Amino acid sequence: MKEQNESERDGDGWWIDFMEGELDPSIMSDVEWLLKHSPADQEKLREYVELKKAVAESDWGQVTWQASDWCTLQEKIMMALDQQESSSAVKSSPPIELGVEGRIQCS
Amino acid sequence: MKTDQELISEVKEGHRAAFSELVCRHQKTMLRLALRVTRDLPQAEDVVQESFLKAYQKLDLFEGRSSFRSWLYQITLNSARNRLRSAGRESLGLEHHELAVPDQAESGLMQSDLRKFIGAQVELLPERQKMALTMRIFDDLSFREIAEIMGCPYDTAKANYRHGLMKLKDRILKEDAAQPQTGWETYLMEAD
Numbered sequence: 666m667k668e669q670n671e672s673e674r675d676g677d678g679w680w681i682d683f684m685e686g687e688l689d690p691s692i693m694s695d696v697e698w699l700l701k702h703s704p705a706d707q708e709k710l711r712e713y714v715e716l717k718k719a720v721a722e723s724d725w726g727q728v729t730w731q732a733s734d735w736c737t738l739q740e741k742i743m744m745a746l747d748q749q750e751s752s753s754a755v756k757s758s759p760p761i762e763l764g765v766e767g768r769i770q771c772s
Numbered sequence: 773m774k775t776d777q778e779l780i781s782e783v784k785e786g787h788r789a790a791f792s793e794l795v796c797r798h799q800k801t802m803l804r805l806a807l808r809v810t811r812d813l814p815q816a817e818d819v820v821q822e823s824f825l826k827a828y829q830k831l832d833l834f835e836g837r838s839s840f841r842s843w844l845y846q847i848t849l850n851s852a853r854n855r856l857r858s859a860g861r862e863s864l865g866l867e868h869h870e871l872a873v874p875d876q877a878e879s880g881l882m883q884s885d886l887r888k889f890i891g892a893q894v895e896l897l898p899e900r901q902k903m904a905l906t907m908r909i910f911d912d913l914s915f916r917e918i919a920e921i922m923g924c925p926y927d928t929a930k931a932n933y934r935h936g937l938m939k940l941k942d943r944i945l946k947e948d949a950a951q952p953q954t955g956w957e958t959y960l961m962e963a964d
Contacts, residue, residue: 677941681934685908687915715960716941720909725891728803728813738803738817739795742824746791749825 680710684717776840783831795824798841801911802848808906809852819855823848842917845907849921886959893943900924901936908933 679696682688688696699706774782774790776797782790802823806816827834827844834843894902903922907913913921919929948956 677938678934681937682930685915685930685933687930712941712960713937716937716944717909719886719890719959720894720905720940723887723891723894725808725894725906725910728800728807735796735799738799738820739792741817742795742799742821743788743792745821745825746788746828749829 677709677713680706680713683710684713777836780831780834780836780840783828791828794840798844799824801841802844804910805845805848806852808910809849810855815855816852819848819852823851826851838920839917842913842920845911845913845917846921883959886956889947890940890944893940896943897936897939900932901939904929904932905936905940 679688679692683696683700700710774793776794779790779794783794799820802820803816806819806823807813810816810819823844826847830847834840894905897905900922904918907918907921908915915926915929915933918933919926922929922932924932944956
């Protein structure tokens, strides 16, 4: 067996790394052999795959919006951006100066 | 389809429609993130709006060393946390709170209850494991992006994810062993 690596020290870490495509290449052949010949290890991998799927389908932090709701948020953001730009333009517009005769001139 | 970097270049040249495309592309991920932190949808919307406006203002400072998504993610996370802080709500973690879980002695966990239960268990994970896990599973971020956002080495980001998932599995199995006819084994059998 290859030298112990981080995944192995974490117990089930191998299966998670394999699932995520992050397995150390030096132990890939060993892990693939286990997956081919060990029903217990096949089951371990399957459990993590299903757990990941279950987490993705869980209620945590889900937003169930229609497409129109997303359009509304996008429009709201762009309108806020317009307002931000307008007020920046007003603040940075050149000062109005009074000329010699007291008339308003733009500098 | 244009890349984020191409759209950013167009925005810097004054093409605001390109920024609208960036908003469309990333608003879902950012709203989910903001909602996970604030736990209030109207506040989360405000956070997302504020974050995109900040990103637009600071776009000249974005050098492209990280992905735009992870850069925006960091802005959104900071905005959401600042909002909680200013509202006097430092953390909405449930670590010290009672879980509102259905009475399992009577009914056992059904499919929708299993979803709620798993969601509640995710919430209970240690902060850094929860961050890594949710960024990977819900937001589909790469480990490189996760490491950038968390400000940690790549291997640490992976380790946080790994430990979070193992802890989650451990807790679900313990619950499953403690209760007759819980949802987890049924879920696994039906997944075949």
